[in-house]
Amino acid sequence: MSETITVEGMTCGHCEQTVEEALEDVTGVTAATADREAETVTVEGDAETQALVETVDEAGYEASA
Numbered sequence: 121m122s123e124t125i126t127v128e129g130m131t132c133g134h135c136e137q138t139v140e141e142a143l144e145d146v147t148g149v150t151a152a153t154a155d156r157e158a159e160t161v162t163v164e165g166d167a168e169t170q171a172l173v174e175t176v177d178e179a180g181y182e183a184s185a
Contacts, residue, residue, distance in 0.1 A: 123163050125172055129181040130156035142179040146171055 130136055136154035139161055143152035148167035155161070161183075163172055169185045176183035 121164070121166050123169065123172070123185075124160050125163070125169070125176070126159055126184045127154065127161050127176055127181050128159055128183075130154060130159065132156065135181070138179055139176055139181060142175050143172060146175050 127139055130139060133156075136156050139154045140152040143149050143161065143163055146165075146167045149163055149165040149172075151164040153162045161176070173183045173185055
């Protein structure tokens with residue numbers, strides 16, 4: 121399964137990396153690819169959407185599904 125969520129607040133490559141690494145630690149996530157210009161992150165796997173949003177929020181960014 122692939123899901124794209126909106127992420128506000130990413131301003132640099134380090135921000136993208138922070139979001140990707142946080143999401144890759146979520147159970148069920150096999151890969152995460154953030155795009156600061158599009159303000160999105162695409163997540164591969166079978167994790168619950170709410171868990172993804174909460175993880176991004178905890179990493180310091182604002183996410184919505």
